[in-house]
Amino acid sequence: MLTDNKIVSSLRQAYGETLVQLGAENKNIVVLDADLACSTQTIQFKKAFPERFFNMGVAEQDAIGTAAGLAYSGKTAFFSTFAVFASGRAWDQVRCSVAYPKFDVKIVATHGGVTVGEDGATHQALEDISLMRSLPNMKVIIPADSVETKAVIRYIAENKGPYYVRLTRPAMPEIFDAKKYKFDMKAKVLVEGKDITIATYGETVVEALKCAEMLKEKGISAEIINVPVIKPLDEETILKSARKTGAVLTVENHSIIGGLGSAVCELLAENQPLPVKRVGVRDVFGQSGEYTELMKKYGLVAEKFIEDAMQLIEKK
Amino acid sequence: MSEIKQLNDTELKELTGLSYKLREKCLTMIHNVQSGHPGGTFSALDLILVLYKKIISQCNEWTCSPQWDKRDRFVLSKGHASAGLYAVLAECGYFCDDELMSFRKLGARLQGHPSCNCVPGVEIPAGSLGQGLSMANGIALSLKLDKNPAKVFVMMGDGELQEGQVWEAAMSCAHYKLNNVIAVIDRNRLQIDGCTEDIKALEPLADKWRAFGWDVLSVNGHDFQQIYQAYQVAVNITNEKNKPIIIIADTIKGKGVSFMENNAGWHGKATKEEEFTKAVEELRGKC
Numbered sequence: 206m207l208t209d210n211k212i213v214s215s216l217r218q219a220y221g222e223t224l225v226q227l228g229a230e231n232k233n234i235v236v237l238d239a240d241l242a243c244s245t246q247t248i249q250f251k252k253a254f255p256e257r258f259f260n261m262g263v264a265e266q267d268a269i270g271t272a273a274g275l276a277y278s279g280k281t282a283f284f285s286t287f288a289v290f291a292s293g294r295a296w297d298q299v300r301c302s303v304a305y306p307k308f309d310v311k312i313v314a315t316h317g318g319v320t321v322g323e324d325g326a327t328h329q330a331l332e333d334i335s336l337m338r339s340l341p342n343m344k345v346i347i348p349a350d351s352v353e354t355k356a357v358i359r360y361i362a363e364n365k366g367p368y369y370v371r372l373t374r375p376a377m378p379e380i381f382d383a384k385k386y387k388f389d390m391k392a393k394v395l396v397e398g399k400d401i402t403i404a405t406y407g408e409t410v411v412e413a414l415k416c417a418e419m420l421k422e423k424g425i426s427a428e429i430i431n432v433p434v435i436k437p438l439d440e441e442t443i444l445k446s447a448r449k450t451g452a453v454l455t456v457e458n459h460s461i462i463g464g465l466g467s468a469v470c471e472l473l474a475e476n477q478p479l480p481v482k483r484v485g486v487r488d489v490f491g492q493s494g495e496y497t498e499l500m501k502k503y504g505l506v507a508e509k510f511i512e513d514a515m516q517l518i519e520k521k
Numbered sequence: 522m523s524e525i526k527q528l529n530d531t532e533l534k535e536l537t538g539l540s541y542k543l544r545e546k547c548l549t550m551i552h553n554v555q556s557g558h559p560g561g562t563f564s565a566l567d568l569i570l571v572l573y574k575k576i577i578s579q580c581n582e583w584t585c586s587p588q589w590d591k592r593d594r595f596v597l598s599k600g601h602a603s604a605g606l607y608a609v610l611a612e613c614g615y616f617c618d619d620e621l622m623s624f625r626k627l628g629a630r631l632q633g634h635p636s637c638n639c640v641p642g643v644e645i646p647a648g649s650l651g652q653g654l655s656m657a658n659g660i661a662l663s664l665k666l667d668k669n670p671a672k673v674f675v676m677m678g679d680g681e682l683q684e685g686q687v688w689e690a691a692m693s694c695a696h697y698k699l700n701n702v703i704a705v706i707d708r709n710r711l712q713i714d715g716c717t718e719d720i721k722a723l724e725p726l727a728d729k730w731r732a733f734g735w736d737v738l739s740v741n742g743h744d745f746q747q748i749y750q751a752y753q754v755a756v757n758i759t760n761e762k763n764k765p766i767i768i769i770a771d772t773i774k775g776k777g778v779s780f781m782e783n784n785a786g787w788h789g790k791a792t793k794e795e796e797f798t799k800a801v802e803e804l805r806g807k808c
Contacts, residue, residue: 259662261689261693264687264689264693266652267692268655270659271656273659274662275659275662276662277644277656278659280666297649305639305646306637449714505596
């Protein structure tokens with residue numbers, strides 16, 4: 206499933222391209238944006254199908270409502286803006302106009318997490334997964350690279366109902382082999398191990414893979430799980446791994462409150478209580494900075510969370 | 522442009538009688554469960570009634586789906602007037618009259634604020650104010666993509682206009698030249714905490730909508746002849762022009778029950794036994 210092609214590619218670019226392909230295949234697909242079409246790459250769809258693209262201006266609440274109306278009328282409505290606005294600014298609209306009636310609205314939010322970089326705290330969504338995960342009927346997915354992004358976007362277009370998908374701002378190294386990768390809403394064990402489970406998604410998957418190599422040199426066998434779907438959580442895969450290794454480290458570009466770390470804690474507390482450590486942004490707002498520096502600052506790189514992993518193993 | 526029709530005396534009498542009969546039903550629904558919103562239901566009722574009985578094209582053969590493609594759509598944005606919508610829908614045969622008494626009860630389809638997943642005739646969910654116009658716009662955009670000539674009627678309360686999303690949607694509707702949207706404001710001038718003009722003033726309301734690129738009509742929201750004509754004029758104008766239109770209907774909160782009229786206290790309160798008896802007596806006297 207993994208590739209070693211060393212290509213770095215943009216998830217947003219992959220999203221835009223996939224939208225154009227889907228738009229050609231399905232006349233019912235419409236796309237809305239809130240004045241960020243160049244950033245989110247919905248601009249590609251606008252160029253290909255201008256009559257099915259609606260720029261709603263800087264008005265996210267109205268955009269969600271309009272997407273809901275289009276979806277109610279039989280369209281599959283994609284809406285994109287930055288994650289912080291899609292999830293926070295329009296949360297009640299997502300709740301009442303999309304999630305409650307189960308309308309076919311796909312919120313594809315770009316610029317998630319601290320990797321937004323220099324724009325700083327107001328633009329860094331660190332609570333979006335928490336906000337979206339708490340809504341009934343809402344499914345939450347975060348792809349790790351452009352290959353997974355393409356598969357996820359195609360999947361949500363073909364499956365009815367509300368979805369929240371978060372994409373990264375920076376381009377990411379390709380992890381998956383496009384020929385072999387298949388998205389099926391499940392978590393996937395990327396590296397098998399027996400001493401510790403590291404569960405992660407998005408930008409930090411590549412860091413977790415790095416961490417596994419570093420731990421191997423210390424004689425520690427880490428199992429790496431990619432969990433692109435935070436809700437519904439693939440409980441079986443995570444529990445199976447946790448029972449095998451006896452300790453779970455979660456790593457995410459999100460607050461430690463309400464994201465994957467919380468979801469895993471909820472699962473384990475009810476089914477298999479064992480040592481867990483949540484790596485993420487620890488209940489603070491982000492700040493400006495180059496994104497790789499921010500990743501280091503918040504402990505989201507292998508060199509940092511390897512220490513968390515070592516400490517966690519000692520607790521077993 | 523279609524000729525503007527007038528209601529004849531028989532139609533006028535029928536609508537008047539029906540409006541009080543339905544008010545009694547709404548009042549009973551609310552009294553029965555000791556919760557609900559009589560004030561805003563009664564101010565909106567005549568506008569909803571004329572729309573369903575005289576204006577919107579709907580499927581009248583009940584073997585055929587309420588989701589009939591060519592129907593005009595009605596979006597109730599002020600979801601707390603749900604009792605009024607349910608009573609009118611039942612009157613039009615969307616579901617059985619008996620179901621009205623399940624309103625707001627555990628397991629009922631007739632939720633306190635409308636859910637669209639289970640009730641025939643309810644197009645969209647409502648309850649959190651300010652969201653209906655955006656959804657109406659989405660429906661209108663979809664109709665245009667599909668070259669479907671149906672119209673989208675959307676009713677908002679006046680207090681609801683304090684929500685910022687309404688004005689985002691007002692801009693969108695004009696920007697996309699959605700001449701298939703006809704909005705109605707139930708301008709009863711009261712909101713939960715008092716007069717709209719004291720809480721946060723809406724006036725000059727018509728000027729605001731005009732400035733946002735809408736045509737505006739004003740009517741007395743309890744004069745059936747005026748309501749009927751305004752709807753027809755609105756349909757005509759939208760057919761001629763590339764812009765949306767709004768009908769600002771002056772209404773009376775609690776209309777029909779004298780002790781409820783123009784009293785904000787009846788926004789979200791059920792009647793006590795004695796009040797109920799008195800109100801029913803008054804409504805029956807007007808049928």
